[in-house]
Amino acid sequence: MSKHPQSLFGSRLRTARIRAGLPQDRLGVLIGLDEGCSSARISRYETGTHEPPFETAKSLAAALGIPAAYFYCVSDELADIILESHDLSVDELINVLEWLRHLKQAHVSQ
Incomplete structure (x- = not known):
C-alpha cells in the first residue's frame, strides 16, 4: 500500500x-x-x-x-513560478521582477 x-x-x-x-x-x-x-x-x-x-x-x-x-511554497502557482524562474539569468530575473511590479501596480490602480 x-x-x-x-x-x-x-x-x-x-x-x-x-x-x-x-x-x-x-x-x-x-x-x-x-x-x-x-x-x-x-x-x-x-x-x-x-x-x-x-x-x-x-x-x-x-x-x-x-x-x-x-x-x-503554500501556493502551487508560486511554487510553479519559482520552478520556472530558477534557471533564468540575473538580467532575466530583473525583467520578470519589473514586470511583476508593473502588474501589481496596475492592479492596485484599478
Missing part, C-alpha cells in the same frame, strides 16, 4: 523526485545518506513522518536541480 504525503514539504519532495525520475534510495544516496537507509529516510520525508533540517532540504533541492524555496 502506497503512503500519500501528509505535509506540504513531503508532497513537493515527492513531486520533484518523480519529475526527476529518481527512486527514493537513489535520491538519498545523492545527498549522502547510507544506501541501506536512504529509501526509508526519503520515504519518511515524503510521508511527513519527519521533516528534514533546512540544510538537508537544500541538499535535496540541489540533487533535484530545484530551489529549496519550492518545498515551502
Whole structure:
C-alpha cells in the first residue's frame, strides 16, 4: 500500500523526485545518506513522518536541480513560478521582477 504525503514539504519532495525520475534510495544516496537507509529516510520525508533540517532540504533541492524555496511554497502557482524562474539569468530575473511590479501596480490602480 502506497503512503500519500501528509505535509506540504513531503508532497513537493515527492513531486520533484518523480519529475526527476529518481527512486527514493537513489535520491538519498545523492545527498549522502547510507544506501541501506536512504529509501526509508526519503520515504519518511515524503510521508511527513519527519521533516528534514533546512540544510538537508537544500541538499535535496540541489540533487533535484530545484530551489529549496519550492518545498515551502503554500501556493502551487508560486511554487510553479519559482520552478520556472530558477534557471533564468540575473538580467532575466530583473525583467520578470519589473514586470511583476508593473502588474501589481496596475492592479492596485484599478
